[in-house]
Amino acid sequence: MAITSIKNLKEFSTNNDRFEGAHTLCPGCAHSMIVRELMNCTDDNLVISSNTGCLEVSTAVYPFTSWDTSWIHIGFENAATAVSGAEAMHKARKRKGTLKDNDAPVKFVAFGGDGSTYDIGFQWLSGAVERGHDFTYICLDNENYANTGGQRSSATPIGATTTTAQAGSHSYGKKEKKKDMVAIMAAHGAPYVAQLAPNKWKSMAKGFQKALETEGPCFINTVSPCCTEWKFDPKDTIGITDLATDSLMFPVYEIIDGHELNILYRPKNIISVEEYMGAQGRYKHLFKPEYRHVIDQVQKDVDAYWDYLQRREEARI
Amino acid sequence: MQDLNLLANDNRGQTDLGNSSSLVGWDEVTQGTILQSFEGDATGIAQKKAEERSYSNFNSYTATVASWRVKKPVFNIDVCIDCQNCWVWCPDSSILSRDKQMLGIDYDHCKGCEVCVEVCPTNPKSLLMFSEYTPLDEALSQWPEKKKKEEK
Ligand SMILES: Cc1ncc(C[n+]2csc(CCOP(=O)(O)OP(=O)(O)O)c2C)c(N)n1
Ligand code: SF4
Ligand code: SF4
Ligand code: SF4
Ligand SMILES: [Mg+2]
Numbered sequence: 001m002a003i004t005s006i007k008n009l010k011e012f013s014t015n016n017d018r019f020e021g022a023h024t025l026c027p028g029c030a031h032s033m034i035v036r037e038l039m040n041c042t043d044d045n046l047v048i049s050s051n052t053g054c055l056e057v058s059t060a061v062y063p064f065t066s067w068d069t070s071w072i073h074i075g076f077e078n079a080a081t082a083v084s085g086a087e088a089m090h091k092a093r094k095r096k097g098t099l100k101d102n103d104a105p106v107k108f109v110a111f112g113g114d115g116s117t118y119d120i121g122f123q124w125l126s127g128a129v130e131r132g133h134d135f136t137y138i139c140l141d142n143e144n145y146a147n148t149g150g151q152r153s154s155a156t157p158i159g160a161t162t163t164t165a166q167a168g169s170h171s172y173g174k175k176e177k178k179k180d181m182v183a184i185m186a187a188h189g190a191p192y193v194a195q196l197a198p199n200k201w202k203s204m205a206k207g208f209q210k211a212l213e214t215e216g217p218c219f220i221n222t223v224s225p226c227c228t229e230w231k232f233d234p235k236d237t238i239g240i241t242d243l244a245t246d247s248l249m250f251p252v253y254e255i256i257d258g259h260e261l262n263i264l265y266r267p268k269n270i271i272s273v274e275e276y277m278g279a280q281g282r283y284k285h286l287f288k289p290e291y292r293h294v295i296d297q298v299q300k301d302v303d304a305y306w307d308y309l310q311r312r313e314e315a316r317i
Numbered sequence: 318m319q320d321l322n323l324l325a326n327d328n329r330g331q332t333d334l335g336n337s338s339s340l341v342g343w344d345e346v347t348q349g350t351i352l353q354s355f356e357g358d359a360t361g362i363a364q365k366k367a368e369e370r371s372y373s374n375f376n377s378y379t380a381t382v383a384s385w386r387v388k389k390p391v392f393n394i395d396v397c398i399d400c401q402n403c404w405v406w407c408p409d410s411s412i413l414s415r416d417k418q419m420l421g422i423d424y425d426h427c428k429g430c431e432v433c434v435e436v437c438p439t440n441p442k443s444l445l446m447f448s449e450y451t452p453l454d455e456a457l458s459q460w461p462e463k464k465k466k467e468e469k
Pocket of ligand 4 (some may be wrong): 383401439443
């Protein structure tokens, strides 16, 4: 496959975007940063599916498309279903020699939000990975159902306020912890699973290229800060992502063949989750004395998980 | 030189997405629509720069979201070190980089989010926000001097 040079940003910038402007994502939305980077990682033909969510509604505003590749929009549950069907058809037609260009390399990619990935499309994603289709699934994890106004999902972290898990005098927001989707996908035995972040552009590009090059189903959870629902200034999208990776709320790591875990980014100065939370309106209420214990709990959980990741990396199991 | 006319000959930004009265309503859309992004054969499109492509009128490249902006980023090429931070993080594919050089901003697609200004590492910054109505030469004439470290 034709992967593009990611040696440095200058080389990377010689790629010609296949994701066009005048989509209607909010100013500063990280979804498009992640999509652009994926599409600039390869010169190969791409067949992409997106299920319903911010990315889909904003890039296919009739009569416009922002995609310069084959792109399929499908229902909320079915990004993985649609792309695995396309991949199976491509394989069959290749075998029969009925493609226009039988040798042209094609990569299959699905984009889903966390709502569709962690919750509503979970079963379909699991099925597509179990069937072993050759595709890369990328979850744009903004930790809420952003497109419908910010409802909680199983990716929403404990303590965040959402429209369906609202903070107030009797509640500190969401009470349940975030689902560990990366571990779940690794447990499927997928050959490549990772959690990546757009502020670390190089590790993200490397991970994308690895996933595209790996035969079989690959899963990548990407941190996608959402200025609208996380409540921060759009200009700070990358700054917030820095706080996310440096507080280890979003550790950056990969798991190969379900067991070999590699940490891809080790912050030089680990910051507190308090600093990360303090920069976003969705956690504002936690700074009241009565909810302070939630921040302390999250810090404990984050520390424990970082410890677990490091031990797993060392043990190679 | 700042080549803001780089794409002057193509069909970029013709339709204002802020003024959609001429578009088809949701209840008039045919189910299962296929939109072709390009006129004719799109083979090898990844090798073609925007100005070499024949975008169809269905491609959002031909639309503009300029009316979303209140402030606009202005680019000062004299300070720029071509690091391409702005290129990699612009969410709206609006940084015009060619042959490893940053050339300017695509004002048809820029929404004025200010991310590029935040990630620009030079001192003074090579990108700064100005009111949408400030002429480019006026903005450039107001560029700040290099800041000392303590003042930052
Ligand atoms: C089966 C079904 N249920 C509900 C909806 C309504 N709906 C559309 S987008 C959306 C939220 C999408 O959230 P997520 O997948 O996290 O993507 P985001 O918008 O946050 O990027 C919902 C609930 C739908 N389209 N289909
Ligand atoms: S609501 Fe959030 S995810 Fe959706 S377009 Fe806006 S910033 Fe992006
Ligand atoms: S202001 Fe935002 S949209 Fe405009 S060029 Fe800068 S990063 Fe891109
Ligand atoms: S971020 Fe600043 S210095 Fe780097 S290429 Fe853009 S304008 Fe030039
Ligand atoms: Mg979401």
